[in-house]
Amino acid sequence: VFVVKSELKLGAKMQIAGLKYRTVWWQDDAINIIDQTSLPFSFEILQLTTIEQVAQAIVQMQVRGAPAIGATGGFGLALAARLAPAKNFTKFIKKSKKTLLATRPTAFDLIYALDIVEQAILHSPADPAAAALQSAQAFADSNVQACRQIGKLGAEIIQPNFRILTHCNAGALATVDFGTALAPIRFSKHKNIFVYVDETRPRLQGSRLTAYELEQEGIPHAIIADNAAGYFMQTGQIDMVITGADRVALNGDAANKIGTYEKAVVAKENNIPFYIAAPLSTIDFNCASGKKIPIEQRAEEEVSYIEDKLIANPNSPIQNPAFDVTLARYITGIITEKGIFTPEQIERLQK
Numbered sequence: 600v601f602v603v604k605s606e607l608k609l610g611a612k613m614q615i616a617g618l619k620y621r622t623v624w625w626q627d628d629a630i631n632i633i634d635q636t637s638l639p640f641s642f643e644i645l646q647l648t649t650i651e652q653v654a655q656a657i658v659q660m661q662v663r664g665a666p667a668i669g670a671t672g673g674f675g676l677a678l679a680a681r682l683a684p685a686k687n688f689t690k691f692i693k694k695s696k697k698t699l700l701a702t703r704p705t706a707f708d709l710i711y712a713l714d715i716v717e718q719a720i721l722h723s724p725a726d727p728a729a730a731a732l733q734s735a736q737a738f739a740d741s742n743v744q745a746c747r748q749i750g751k752l753g754a755e756i757i758q759p760n761f762r763i764l765t766h767c768n769a770g771a772l773a774t775v776d777f778g779t780a781l782a783p784i785r786f787s788k789h790k791n792i793f794v795y796v797d798e799t800r801p802r803l804q805g806s807r808l809t810a811y812e813l814e815q816e817g818i819p820h821a822i823i824a825d826n827a828a829g830y831f832m833q834t835g836q837i838d839m840v841i842t843g844a845d846r847v848a849l850n851g852d853a854a855n856k857i858g859t860y861e862k863a864v865v866a867k868e869n870n871i872p873f874y875i876a877a878p879l880s881t882i883d884f885n886c887a888s889g890k891k892i893p894i895e896q897r898a899e900e901e902v903s904y905i906e907d908k909l910i911a912n913p914n915s916p917i918q919n920p921a922f923d924v925t926l927a928r929y930i931t932g933i934i935t936e937k938g939i940f941t942p943e944q945i946e947r948l949q950k
C-alpha cells in the first residue's frame with residue numbers, strides 16, 4: 600500500500616464535510632482512502648491498487664463504517680474489472696467479489712454496492728471496466744447526496760440547546776462524506792448543541808474519530824466512557840440519542856456497533872427519543888428481522904490489547920461481537936434521505 604500523504608499534524612484543520620476530502624475516492628487509477636487507523640494522530644491517505652490491498656484495508660478497518668465500506672467495495676470491484684485478464688475475465692470478477700464480500704459480513708452497503716457494480720459489468724460487455732467505475736462512482740456520489748439530505752431532514756428534529764448522545768462513528772469518515780448520525784448534528788451546529796460521544800470499545804471509533812470530526816467542525820462535545828451513558832441519561836443530561844446503522848431489517852430492527860442496543864434500552868427507560876440515521880442503501884429488504892442479520896465476530900486481541908499493551912488476564916478467553924441489534928420497539932424513528940420513518944413504516948419503502 601502506497602502512502603501518499605502524511606500532511607496534517609495533530610490539531611491541524613482537516614475539512615472533510617463537503618470540502619477537501621471524501622473518505623474514499625478514485626484517483627490515479629487507484630482507490631484512495633483516508634487511513635482511519637492513523638487518526639486522530641496523523642492524517643494519511645492510502646492508495647490501494649490490488650484486490651488484496653482493498654480487502655485488507657476493509658478487514659483491518661483502515662476504512663470502516665457501512666457506506667464507506669460499500670463505496671470501497673464498489674470501487675474494489677471496478678478495480679477488478681480493470682485488472683481482470685481477458686481470457687479469465689468472469690472468473691476473476693467472481694473471485695474478487697467473493698473476496699470483497701467476505702471482508703465484513705454485517706454492513707449491508709457492501710453487498711448493495713458490490714451487486715450494483717457487478718450488474719453494471721454484466722450489462723456492459725463492450726467496456727465493462729468503464730461501466731464498473733461509473734457505477735461505483737454513482738454509488739459514492741449517491742451516498743454523499745443521501746447523507747446531505749439525512750443531515751437536512753434530521754436537523755429538523757434537533758431543538759436549540761439539545762444535548763445529544765452518539766455511539767461509534769457515523770460521521771463523514773464512516774460514509775463518503777457528511778455522515779449519517781453526525782450529519783443532522785453538523786447541520787445543527789448553530790443551535791448551541793452539545794454532543795456526548797461514547798468512547799466505543801474496543802476500537803474506540805467514538806473517542807478517536809467522532810471526537811476528531813466534532814472538533815474539526817467546532818461542535819462542543821465530551822467523550823464519555825462506554826458505560827457512562829446510563830448515568831447521563833438518568834440524570835437528565837441527554838435530550839436525544841442518534842446513531843448510525845450497518846443494516847436495517849424489514850421490521851425496523853437495526854444492527855449497529857456493539858453497545859447500541861443497551862443505549863437504546865436505557866434511552867426508552869428514561870423517555871429519551873432514540874433515532875437511527877441511515878441511507879436507504881442500508882436497508883436489507885430481503886431480511887425479515889434483526890434475528891437474520893449476521894453479526895461479525897472479531898479478534899480477541901481487539902479486547903485484550905490497547906495498541907501493543909496487554910490489558911487483560913492473559914489466559915482468559917474473550918468474545919468480541921462487533922455489532923448488536925436494536926429491536927424496533929426501542930427506535931423512535933429512522934432518519935433516511937427520503938424522510939423520517941417509524942420502524943413499522945420501513946416495510947412500506949420496499950420498491
Ligand code: MRU
Nearest residue numbers: 663664665769773779843844856
Ligand atoms: O465496525 P465499524 O467501525 O465499521 O462500525 C461502524 C458503525 O457501527 C457505524 O455506526 C455504522 O456503520 C453506521 S456508519 C454511517
